Amino acid sequence: MKQLSIMVDLDRCIGCKTCIVACRNHNGLLDHETSMPGEMSHYLRVESELEGTYPNLKEDFWVVMCQHCKKPPCIKACESGAISKDPRNGIVMIDKNKCTGSGKCIEKCPYNVIQFDRIGNFAHKCTMCQDRVVHGLEPVCVETCLADALSFGEREILAMHADAAGKEIVKKMSTQSILYARTPH
Amino acid sequence: MQESKWIPTVCYQCKAECAILARVEDGVVKEVKGNPRARGKMCVKGMAGITTLYSQERLKYPMKRVGERGEGKFERIGWDEALDIMEKKLTELRARGEAHKFTYSMFPHSTTDPKWRFVNAVGGFISTGLPHCDSAKIMAHLHTFGCFPNHHIAPMYFTVPRGGVMILAGRHPFGCLDDACVPSDILNAKERGAKLVVIDPIYRSEAAKADWWIPIKPGGDAALFLGVCNHLLTYGLHDKAFCEKWVREGDMDKLMAYIADKTPEAMSKICDVPAKDIVKLAEMCAAAPSVSVDAFKSIMYGNGMDWGHAWSIFLVITGNLDNPGGQPLPEIAPMAPVTPVPPAPSLKELGYHRTGPNRAKFDHYNFILEPTWYAAQAVKEGNLKVFFASECNPALSEMGSGEWRKAMTMKDAHGDYLLELFVVTEILPSETMKWADLVLPDQTNFERWELLYMPWWYNFGQTAALCQPVVAPIGESRHANRVMIELGKRMFPEYFAFKDDVAYYDIELSGVGMSVEKLRENGAVWSPGTVGFRKYEDTGKFNTPSGKIELEWQMYKDIGQEWPSPELPLEYRRGEDEFPFILVNFRTIFLNNTGAWSQNNAQLRDPVSGLDENPLLLNPIDAARLGLTEGEVVTVASGTGKVRIPLRLTEKIKPGCAGIIHGFGQTMGKVASRGNWAGDNELIADAGSHLDEQDLRGGEAHVSTRVKIYK
Structure with a gap:
């Protein structure tokens, strides 16, 4: 299997959202002059879960981006054949020239990560920075992560690194291509 | 994507001013990131700086x-x-x-x-706001060991050894008003075996990553650390060789006499941290190769000077000065003067520095x-x-x-x-x-x-x-x-x-x-390339009048403040019946406080990439007692002001405390004025007309405020 991946280390993610803004800047997802809060596209979002009651609390933070699914529901939903999974690296891409703007991929995405450009009438999403990784760079979110919580590489190699660091892959979060790891507790 | 287009410069989305690179294309800034020559990090505020630069609301002419x-x-x-x-x-x-x-x-x-x-x-x-944020820390460290400490910057976490203890007392360094490398440095130190201890009435991302979260009554930090010092000294767990060599003659005996009754049990009653936890913290610090302490909000309360003093004493008796993982003693760069240098007027004689009834004492x-x-x-x-x-x-x-x-x-x-x-x-x-x-x-x-x-x-x-x-x-x-x-x-x-x-x-x-x-x-x-350690060993002295560490503040003898009081700020010791809650106002990574350039930044006020709400945080136990429910709009009133904002119930705040984020309330600008959010300073008393005892104990810091909450 060929599958590039990003691994999110729950021991390190602090929910700071730096990656979201770095990704927006890199991909030109906003008009800096006029964009208003609540109206900007985003390829990542932060989620968190708090357990326990005061004062015995535990909280984890992580980011959710396109999971580059093994069998992407978005590909199945798209009637215009605009979405494909690159067999060379497993990255799921939307071809905006083929996209008809039906929005069906957005409805079917279980992770709610596909964005819609109303002006251009096309769907768009995280490409795992395909334009960068083919030239040997990391995705922007990985490079700019404030807490060094993200790592990039072949999925199997990332899982091996997690194991070597004494971390477990959180299976219920890592059912697709993106990995979530943490120290067992 | 050519590297040559990345231009090194400095961020100014907040006062940490991290070194960054900006990618410029056809005369337009497209991307920014940390400068790898300077630890290479940039936070969400900095990343959003491009939106500040190009906002259509920029002021363009006088x-x-x-x-x-x-x-x-x-x-x-x-x-x-x-x-x-x-x-x-x-x-x-x-x-x-x-x-x-x-x-x-x-x-x-x-x-x-x-x-x-x-x-x-x-x-x-x-x-500047500097006196407010740090004056008690700065003055305490100057008085005790004669250094101009690092403002807005934590200890050097990249120097913390395995087993070292990092204490954050009312301090949120993941909020990046420090250099943006700090969160990563703290997490790296943890990975190599250092311990993170967070002392705070609010559970935030630092507490979520901590080995130990100690909820404390706001303003109780001086009492907590006096209790720790009492245990260390009583059981001989302090760094005796360091104290013998560097502390002014006689000060250790006077400290022992002063601290004799500041037992963990007695201090527990003030700070609301169990005595056994005070003992545990003391023993953890005594066994560690290094301990660093950083505080921010806690040093702004009306007993800031006492807390700064207790903190300084703790650093000294544990030998944690200018050592790897301890309290750095920074130096100012030897820049050349631009002559002739205009002389500054006398602040003491001419400044309005202090007003109010205690001006002469102060x-x-x-x-x-x-x-x-x-x-x-x-x-x-x-x-x-x-x-x-x-x-x-x-x-x-x-x-x-x-x-x-x-x-x-x-x-x-x-x-x-x-x-x-x-x-x-x-x-x-x-x-x-x-x-x-x-x-x-x-x-x-x-x-x-x-x-x-x-x-x-x-x-x-x-x-x-x-x-x-x-x-x-x-x-x-x-x-x-x-x-x-x-x-x-x-x-x-x-x-x-x-x-x-x-x-x-x-x-x-x-x-x-x-x-x-x-x-x-x-x-x-x-930079010279290194920070160095224990520079006092080279000079043979500290930068104090005696050349030694001065634990007793003799300059305050006539106002009875030569040793730190463990008492809570005055505001927390009175008015509890009418105003039962202690206001805990705090900062986040998403906004440079009240700064118009971040409050008016669309990416920083976006709910996905920033923060777009400022509700009142209350523990469900307190809300149930008051008959208040999630989301309802409540009045928060202090002795000098009131605001109406929605309520958010959370387990992440100590009962008896009411949390609110500092910096909201702007009515100017399309982005900043969204939502009916209020400024915390509507509730905090005006310093000039409402202060008395804390003029003497609080340094410049006066955010201590009690509030009541009702429908």
Whole structure:
């Protein structure tokens, strides 16, 4: 299997959202002059879960981006054949020239990560920075992560690194291509 | 995507001012990231700096007030007219012998910031939020071991050894008002076996990553650490060799006598941390190869000097001064002076530094700068006549916002404003500009020159950093430094004989064999390359009058403050029946507090990439007792103000505390004015008219506030 991946280390993610803004800047997802809060596209979002009651609390933070699914529901939903999974690296891409703007991929995405450009009438999403990784760079979110919580590489190699660091892959979060790891507790 | 397009410069979305790279394409900034020559990190605020740069709401030309102050009505004028207005008023003020009644509120970017030079040449003073944030820490460390400590910057987490203990007491370094490398450095230290201990009434991301979260009653930090010191000294767990060598003769015996009754059991009753936990913390620190302590909000309370003193004593008796993983003793970069240097007026004799009933007593205590929040009182008392403000938003950042607004609009018998001229330089619309007579369009860090050097950069391997323009300025904006240099050339040509800001920085940099051009060619950062440790071993002394560590503060003997009191701030010891909750106001990574340039930044106020709400945080136990439910709008009232905001129930706050984020409440600007959020300073008392005991115990810090909450 060929599958590039990003691994999110729950021991390190602090929910700071730096990656979201770095990704927006890199991909030109906003008009800096006029964009208003609540109206900007985003390829990542932060989620968190708090357990326990005061004062015995535990909280984890992580980011959710396109999971580059093994069998992407978005590909199945798209009637215009605009979405494909690159067999060379497993990255799921939307071809905006083929996209008809039906929005069906957005409805079917279980992770709610596909964005819609109303002006251009096309769907768009995280490409795992395909334009960068083919030239040997990391995705922007990985490079700019404030807490060094993200790592990039072949999925199997990332899982091996997690194991070597004494971390477990959180299976219920890592059912697709993106990995979530943490120290067992 | 060519590397050559990445230009090194400095961020200014907050006062940490991290060294960054900006990618410029066809004259437009497209991307930014941390400069790898300077630890390579940049936070979400910095990343969003491009949105500040290009916002359509940028102030683009100078404006003059046309209505009354507070109405926010202006007309466009030229720079010459703006400079004429400032020159005429300052010349008049000097002619009447009242130059000291000029204050410039700013954040100096170096100890020789050109704006500061101008203020000294006039004979006025600068004021900053620095005294509020850190004065108690700075003064405590100066008094005890004679160092000018790192402001806004934590200990050097990259130096913490395996097993070292990192204590955060009311401090949120993941919020990146420090260098953006700090979160990663703390997590790296943890990975190599250091322990993170968070002492805080609120559970935030630092607590989520901590080995141990200790919820504490706000203001209880002095008591907690006196209890820790009591245990260390009682059981001989302190660093005896260090104390014997470096502490002034007699001080250890006096400390032992003073601390004898500050037992963990006694201190537990004050700080609400179980005695067994105080003992556990003491023993954990005694066994560790290093301990660092950092505090921020806790040092702003009305017992800030006591807490700073207890903190200093703890560092000394555990031998954690200038060692890897301990408290760094930074040095200031030896920049060359730009002669002739205008002499500064005497703050003690002429400053409005202190007002209120205890002013004479408080003369014992002198900080190096004027705090901002006596401005309202100074206007009322006729001690502040001309006020300039850059990179700050006093209408929201002043404690007692209502009193501040009142002072700005007070008039004399002739109908003239008591404050004769109020000038604001700003990038985006700010609350403060509503009251200004002149509004001058300032530049972002992407458009201006600035030389940055302060002790705090020292900690991160860079002594100096250069901010350089990477794109052409927007509109007619001019950097405030250049405006003050131009005004300086008009009024004091002898002190402003250099060509411009770049020439000024060139002279300064010659002190370390550098120039602006050399810095530009070399990543825009410079340092000797190492911070060094235990530098007192080299000099054989500390920078105190005795050359030794001075645990007893003899200069405060006549006011009975030679040793730290464990008592809570005065505000927390009275009024509990009427105002049962302690207000805990705090900061987040997403906004530079009240700063108009982050409050008006669409990415930072976006709910996905920033923060767009400021509800009142309350523990469900308290809400149930009051019959309040999630989401309902409640009134929060203190003795001096009230606000109405929605309620958010959370397990993440200590019962008895009410949480609110600092910095909201702006009504100017399309982005910042969204939502009915309120400023915390509506609730906090005005410093000039509402203080008594804490004048003596709190340094400059006075956020301690009790509130009541009702439907």
